[in-house]
Amino acid sequence: MTLPTNLHCPRITTREHGLELSRIVAGMWRMNEWGMSVEQRVAFIEQCIELGVSSFDHADIYGDYGVEGVFGEALRAQPSLRGRIQLVSKCGIKLVSSKRPQHTIQHYDTTAAHIIASAEESLRQLATDHLDLLLIHRPDPLMDFDEVAEAFTRLQRDGKVKHVGVSNFTRHQFECLNRRVALATNQVEFSPMVVAPMFDQTFDGLQDLGIAPMAWSPLGGGRLFTSNDARASEVRSVIGEIAGRMEKPFASVLFAWIMQLPSRPIPLTGTGRFESIREAVLGATFTLERGDWFRILRAARGHEVA
Ligand SMILES: NC(=O)c1ccc[n+]([C@@H]2O[C@H](COP(=O)([O-])OP(=O)(O)OC[C@H]3O[C@@H](n4cnc5c(N)ncnc54)[C@H](OP(=O)(O)O)[C@@H]3O)[C@@H](O)[C@H]2O)c1
Numbered sequence: 001m002t003l004p005t006n007l008h009c010p011r012i013t014t015r016e017h018g019l020e021l022s023r024i025v026a027g028m029w030r031m032n033e034w035g036m037s038v039e040q041r042v043a044f045i046e047q048c049i050e051l052g053v054s055s056f057d058h059a060d061i062y063g064d065y066g067v068e069g070v071f072g073e074a075l076r077a078q079p080s081l082r083g084r085i086q087l088v089s090k091c092g093i094k095l096v097s098s099k100r101p102q103h104t105i106q107h108y109d110t111t112a113a114h115i116i117a118s119a120e121e122s123l124r125q126l127a128t129d130h131l132d133l134l135l136i137h138r139p140d141p142l143m144d145f146d147e148v149a150e151a152f153t154r155l156q157r158d159g160k161v162k163h164v165g166v167s168n169f170t171r172h173q174f175e176c177l178n179r180r181v182a183l184a185t186n187q188v189e190f191s192p193m194v195v196a197p198m199f200d201q202t203f204d205g206l207q208d209l210g211i212a213p214m215a216w217s218p219l220g221g222g223r224l225f226t227s228n229d230a231r232a233s234e235v236r237s238v239i240g241e242i243a244g245r246m247e248k249p250f251a252s253v254l255f256a257w258i259m260q261l262p263s264r265p266i267p268l269t270g271t272g273r274f275e276s277i278r279e280a281v282l283g284a285t286f287t288l289e290r291g292d293w294f295r296i297l298r299a300a301r302g303h304e305v306a
Contacts, residue, residue, distance in 0.1 A: 001247070001248075001249050003249070003275075003278050003279065003282055004282070007051065007278055007281055007282060007285070008051065008052045008281075009022045009023050009024050009051055009052030009053050009054075009281045009284060010022075010023045010052070010284055011023060011052075012212060012264065012266060013212075014163075014165075014184045014185045014211060014212045014266070015182070015184060015185075015209070015210055015211045015212070016210060018163060018182070018184055019086075019132065019133055019162065019163040019184045019185075020086075021054075021055040021086055021088075021132075021133075021266060022052055022053045022054045022055045022086075023052075023259070023266065023281075023284045024053050024255070024266070024267055024269060024277070024280045024281050024283075024284065025053070025055040025056070025057050025088070025214065025266055025267070025268045025269070026048050026053050026055065026056050026057065026268070026269050026277060027057045027216065027268035027269055027270045028056055028057055028058050028062060028067050028071060029057075029059070029062045029063075029067070029270060030270055030271075030272065031062070031063060031067045031070060031071065031272065032062075032063035032064075032066055032067055032070060033272070034272030036272065038073050038074055038077050039077075041070065041071065041073070041074035042074045042077055042078045042081070044272065044274065045071075045074055045078075045081055045085070046078075046081070047274050048274075048277060049081070049084050049085065051274075051277065051278065051281060052281070053269075053277055053281065054084060054085050054086060055085065055086040055087075055088060055132075056071070056085055056086070056087055056088065057088045057187075057214075057268050058071065058087065058088060058089040058090070058122070058126070059089060059090035059091075059093075059137055060089065060090065060091050060093075060118050060121065060122055060125075061090075061093050061095050061137075064095070064097050064099060065095070065097060065099040065100065066099075068089065068122055068125035068126050069125045071125075071126060072124075072125050072126040072127040072128075073127075075126065075127045075128065076127045079127075082127075082128055086132040086133070087126055087128060087131050087132050087133075088131070088132060088133040088134075088135065089119070089122040089126070089131050089133075089134055089135070090134070090135040090136070090137040090167055090187075091114070091115055091118035091119060091122070091134065091135075091136065091137060092108055092109060092110050092114070092115070092118070092136045092137045092138060092140060093106075093108060093137045093138060094106065094107050094108070094109050094114075108137075108138060108140035108141075108142070108143075109140070110136055110140040110142070110143040110144075110147070110148050111147065111151075112147050112148070112150055112151035112154070115134075115136070115148065115151040115152070115155070116151055116154065116155060119131065119134050119155055119160055119161055120160065122134075123160060129159075129160070130159060130160055130161065130162060131160070131161045131162070132162050132163060133161075133162065133163045133164070133165055133184055133185070134152070134155065134161040134163075134164050134165075135164070135165045135166055135167045135185070135187055136148060136165075136166045136167065136169075136177075137167050137168070138167065138168045139166070139168060139169050139170070139173050145176050145177050145180055146180060148177060148180075148181075149177060149180035149181040152164040152181045153181055163184040164181060164182075164183060164184065165183045165184040165185040165186065165187070166183060166185075166186050166187070167186065167187035167188070167214075167216075168186075168187070168188055168189070169186050169188075170200070170201075170202065171200070171201040171202050171204075171205035171206075174186050174202075174205065174206070175205065175209075178209070178211075183211065184211070185211060185212060185213060185214050185266070186202065186206060186211070186213050186214075187213065187214035187215075187216055187268075188202055188213055188214070188215065188216065189215070189216050189217050190213070190215035190216070190217075190218065190258065190265060191215070191217055191218050191219060191220045191224065191254075191258070192220070192224065192235045192239075192254070192257070192296055192297075192299065192300035193217075193220035193223055193224060193231070193232065193235070193300070194217070194220070195297070195300050195301060197213065198261070203261060203263040203265070204263070206263050207262055207263040207264075212263065212264040212265065212266055213263055213264075213265050213266070214265070214266045214267075214268060215258055215265040215266065215267045215268065216268050217268075217270065218254065218255060218258055218267040218268065218269075218270075218280075219251065219254065219270065220232070221270065222270070224236060224239075224254070230302075231299075231300070231302060234299045234302070235296065235299045235300055237299075238295050238296055238298075238299040239253050239254055239257075239296060239299075242288070242292045242295065242296070246286075246288075248282065248286070249279045249282065251276060251279040251280060251283070252279045252280070252282040252283040252286075253283070253288070254283070254296075255267055255279070255280045255282075255283025255284070256283040256284075256286055256287060256288055257288060257293060257296050258283075259283060259284055260287050260288060260293060267280060267283075
C-alpha cells in the first residue's frame, strides 16, 4: 500500500507547559539488532526527523548497555542532529552483564546516587549535555519517593535533565511521586495484547491529571504478526478486516486505535524499518468509527463489553 508522500508527524505536549514530543516516538531498544553502520544510523535519524518523528526513546540497559553508545556515535558523527531531536532515557534497572561485573544479581536501584550516576553515564554515551526526559524504568520495592524526587530535582537544577517521569508505575505510585516532583509521563506496555492500563486506572488517572502516557510494545513486540495463539489470531483478523475496509495499512489502524484514547497515549515504535515508522505516523491522521474501535477491544479481551 502506498503511503502519502506529504506525511508529517504532529507534536504533543505531555502535560500543560511541559515537554513536547513527536506524536510517535522512535524506540531504540532493538537498535543493535538492526546492524546499521554509523552512516546508516545518521541517515535513519535524519529520515525520522524529516518525517517529524524527532523523539527517540532509550534506556541505559538497552542492547546490554550498548544502544546509547551506538546512537551517541551517530550524534558525534553528525552533531547538528542533537538540536533537532528529543532524547528520552531510563535508569533504575541493574542487569547482570559483562559490562557491569559488579552486578551479581539483577535488581533495581532507585537511590539518588544511582539515578544521578546513571543519568550522567547516559549523557556521556549519548554525547549530549542534557536529556529531554529521564524515566525511572520500573517501580522499585525499595524506592523512597522523597529520595527519587530529590535526585530528579537536582538533575533538573543542574540542567542535565529537562523533564522527569516514570515507567511501568501503578496509578498510585505515579501520584505519590508526582506530588513531590512534576512528572511528564508514565511509560507503560499497551497494545491489544496488553489492555490492562485501560482498566487498572493507569490511563484514567493520567487523563484526570492531563498527563499523556507513553505506550511501549504497541505491536505486542511483534507477537501481533507472528503469534499463533487464539487471541493474537483473532485480533489480527479483526484489524486486518478493518484495515482492508478502510484501505489503510494494518499497523496504521493499530496505532490509530491506541492514539484515539482520551488519555492521549504516545506510541513507541520498535522497528528499524523506516516504512514501518511511516505506517505508525499515518495512524495519527485518522480515527476509527466507535464500532470498529470496540471490535478490536472485543477481539483483544475475548469477550463483548457487558
Ligand atoms: N519502558 C519499558 O519498560 C519498555 C519495555 C520495552 C520496550 N520499551 C520501548 O518501546 C519501544 C517499542 O517496543 P517494541 O520494540 O516491543 O515495539 P513493537 O512495535 O510492539 O514491536 C516491534 C517488533 O515488531 C516487529 N514488527 C513490526 N512490524 C512488523 C510486521 N509488519 N511484521 C512482523 N513484525 C513486525 C519489529 O520487527 P522489524 O524491526 O522487522 O520491523 C520488531 O521486532 C522499544 O524500542 C523501547 O524504546 C520500553
